[in-house]
Amino acid sequence: MKTEENEENMDPVLIVLRGNAATGKTSVASSLQERLGTTDVMLVQQDITEEHADTQIQMIQKLINYGKKHFHYVILDGVLSKDTYGEMLNGLIEDFGSQQLVYYFNDSFEQTVKYNEQKIQPHDIDKLKSWWIDSDLLSDEDVKLENGGIEQYSDQIIDDINDLPLF
Numbered sequence: 001m002k003t004e005e006n007e008e009n010m011d012p013v014l015i016v017l018r019g020n021a022a023t024g025k026t027s028v029a030s031s032l033q034e035r036l037g038t039t040d041v042m043l044v045q046q047d048i049t050e051e052h053a054d055t056q057i058q059m060i061q062k063l064i065n066y067g068k069k070h071f072h073y074v075i076l077d078g079v080l081s082k083d084t085y086g087e088m089l090n091g092l093i094e095d096f097g098s099q100q101l102v103y104y105f106n107d108s109f110e111q112t113v114k115y116n117e118q119k120i121q122p123h124d125i126d127k128l129k130s131w132w133i134d135s136d137l138l139s140d141e142d143v144k145l146e147n148g149g150i151e152q153y154s155d156q157i158i159d160d161i162n163d164l165p166l167f
Contacts, residue, residue, distance in 0.1 A: 019105025042067035046078025
């Protein structure tokens, strides 16, 4: 387990949480932020809309670079489709070297509808269908998260963080 002393000397870690809308990414990101310490984590969230993708890409890159300089952990959470954000994501992943973890929430559309129904403000089902991208992996190295819950996914990611090299 990484200790506070080790954390002060470790390189920052990028954690990318991608997948379709209403799959639990934001809930897992919030859980991780709470477990890793709110002062040690910068959470960057991308909204579903890709209307202003060029501006979003620039802003995400600036925020991630800021986070890399000032936080132990930078969590990027969003739909982040490969077609629109893939080049930017691959650049960020390369920039963090061995200190990055990329997850893809790979639940079925049916499971996503069930998650959506539990939301305080659920998305319209027709909108969910129009946004849906099946298995939008960046690479074969993405860790697929499926058929689990917030606590299970958070535990897995914490374990994966602890398996990273310290420096």
